[in-house]
Amino acid sequence: MRIYIAGPYTQGDVAANVNAAITAAEILAQRGHSPYVPHLTHFWHLIYPHRKEDWLNLDRVWLSQCEAVLRLPGESEGADIEVELAKRLGLPVYTHIDFIPQFVGRADLVCDCKAVLATNVTPRDAIHISEAHIQHKQTWFVTG
Numbered sequence: 001m002r003i004y005i006a007g008p009y010t011q012g013d014v015a016a017n018v019n020a021a022i023t024a025a026e027i028l029a030q031r032g033h034s035p036y037v038p039h040l041t042h043f044w045h046l047i048y049p050h051r052k053e054d055w056l057n058l059d060r061v062w063l064s065q066c067e068a069v070l071r072l073p074g075e076s077e078g079a080d081i082e083v084e085l086a087k088r089l090g091l092p093v094y095t096h097i098d099f100i101p102q103f104v105g106r107a108d109l110v111c112d113c114k115a116v117l118a119t120n121v122t123p124r125d126a127i128h129i130s131e132a133h134i135q136h137k138q139t140w141f142v143t144g
């Protein structure tokens with residue numbers, strides 16, 4: 001899946017924020033996804049500075065082409081706006097990298113506590129997972 005990574009950039013430690021976004025992208029790429037990392041314009045900006053709005057516009061064009069959003073933890077007005085945009089576009093927003101399904105097609109989501117959280121879902125479905133199950137380790141099982 002094409003996954004947009006939304007997370008803090010200027011709030012807090014910029015270097016740590018960029019590192020977190022790239023690390024999430026690396027994990028997603030290893031799982032067969034195609035992440036978009038808006039934080040990478042950090043380096044583009046070092047060579048060719050642009051207005052903040054220009055970067056936000058570029059990011060939003062790519063967000064609209066993604067199939068899901070991963071919202072990294074941490075306060076961020078920009079990431080919150082991106083999550084709102086994703087919801088308006090009908091894209092699923094995941095709040096933990098391990099909730100992003102690795103399958104293509106339909107599957108059941110079964111928690112490690114054996115509870116069935118959702119049945120016959122596709123990677124595009126937004127699935128609400130209660131706090132109790134978030135405490136458990138999540139595993140996706142492919143059916144059929």
Ligand SMILES: [Zn+2]
Binds near residue numbers: 111112113115132136
């Ligand atoms: Zn559980």
